[in-house]
Amino acid sequence: MSKKKIILTGDRPTGRLHIGHYVGSLRRRVELQNSGEFDEIYIMIADAQALTDNADNPEKVRQNIVEVALDYLSAGIDPAKSHILIQSQVTELTELMFYYMNLVTVQRLQRNPTVKAEIQMRGFGDSDENDNKAGTPVGFFCYPISQAADITAFQATTVPAGEDQEPMLEQTREIVHKFNSTYGPALTEPEILLPDNAACLRLPGTDGKAKMSKSLGNCIYLSDSAEDVRAKVRGMYTDPGHLQVSDPGKVEGNPVFTYLDAFCKPEHFDKFGSCFVGKKSSFEFHSLDEVKAQYRAGGLGDVMIKNFLTEVLNDTLEPIRQRRKELEQNLPYVYEVLRNGTEAACAKAAQTLAGVKAAMKINYFDEGVLQELIKEQEAKYGKAEV
Ligand code: TRP
Numbered sequence: 071m072s073k074k075k076i077i078l079t080g081d082r083p084t085g086r087l088h089i090g091h092y093v094g095s096l097r098r099r100v101e102l103q104n105s106g107e108f109d110e111i112y113i114m115i116a117d118a119q120a121l122t123d124n125a126d127n128p129e130k131v132r133q134n135i136v137e138v139a140l141d142y143l144s145a146g147i148d149p150a151k152s153h154i155l156i157q158s159q160v161t162e163l164t165e166l167m168f169y170y171m172n173l174v175t176v177q178r179l180q181r182n183p184t185v186k187a188e189i190q191m192r193g194f195g196d197s198d199e200n201d202n203k204a205g206t207p208v209g210f211f212c213y214p215i216s217q218a219a220d221i222t223a224f225q226a227t228t229v230p231a232g233e234d235q236e237p238m239l240e241q242t243r244e245i246v247h248k249f250n251s252t253y254g255p256a257l258t259e260p261e262i263l264l265p266d267n268a269a270c271l272r273l274p275g276t277d278g279k280a281k282m283s284k285s286l287g288n289c290i291y292l293s294d295s296a297e298d299v300r301a302k303v304r305g306m307y308t309d310p311g312h313l314q315v316s317d318p319g320k321v322e323g324n325p326v327f328t329y330l331d332a333f334c335k336p337e338h339f340d341k342f343g344s345c346f347v348g349k350k351s352s353f354e355f356h357s358l359d360e361v362k363a364q365y366r367a368g369g370l371g372d373v374m375i376k377n378f379l380t381e382v383l384n385d386t387l388e389p390i391r392q393r394r395k396e397l398e399q400n401l402p403y404v405y406e407v408l409r410n411g412t413e414a415a416c417a418k419a420a421q422t423l424a425g426v427k428a429a430m431k432i433n434y435f436d437e438g439v440l441q442e443l444i445k446e447q448e449a450k451y452g453k454a455e456v
Pocket of ligand 1: 080229
């Protein structure tokens, strides 16, 4: 296939993006975009996928398309380098999916761990008081196939995403193999690109739960004000055994430290070292390791660390907030970016779809194809010479 390096990645527009999205994928995308190593970059606002479990709430999805676009642009996605597209407007994707559906079994989808976990989380398998199963929407059940269409339509080589997307990539590679071996090589096999920092693989919620999620109310959003961030950090779960400042504290599984692992940079100790100077005790730290060692030994209070974390987060988020404010005042520009990105995406997906149909020989009306077919069938019927 093409030897180009191509990125495809995306998000469901079901809410504003939070700092889990930022460290898990968005920050990396911006770095990859600016590395100049990639020939083409597509970033998808997956509204059609969002509808697979929000069929009764299309307005929520519609409203959140622009929220996600604002988050992308303010976090540093540059439309001159990356195409931002709206999935539902690239109709080639649904056509691809229809053919891929024949290459995947129901049993294989049922084994997809992400689908399994999500069905459970959404209660699709649960019964009501009359013992009626809520049921799983077929479209939702099949979304891994839709995602394979997303990835392959752009001939993506690289999919930067969180580890929860690994089963999707595996399923996509299986579809690519099956397609290429059955019909001929029309599709590119993608690789996932996971976050390189363990803390970023899955940022816990402010309550210490494994995942940041809107429904749990444990998120810090990219668009939160500095005051929101301060209040949310103040209320964060830490080590429940760290009752007195003098007690030794646990760093592992303490989300305050996980956030610092994900966000803290060496320069923050110069900038915000004063957070560790207090009336009763004061410290001078030069690295996160020193902070952790002191916390483990005891004597370092949660309030100081939380103040430091607040500064670190706001230092990162402030430029993003500023850009978002400006962009919110220029929505026609944001929609123009989406329109241009979607147009580029449609052109690319149309190319792939044409290749797929040619490989499957269902391109009857393409240049020259019909003449060949007629010749072949005339031979079969033994057309009389005139
Ligand atoms: N499933 C992703 C999510 O939950 C969104 C998504 C849709 C995606 N299509 C994709 C991610 C293709 C990576 C590649 O946010």
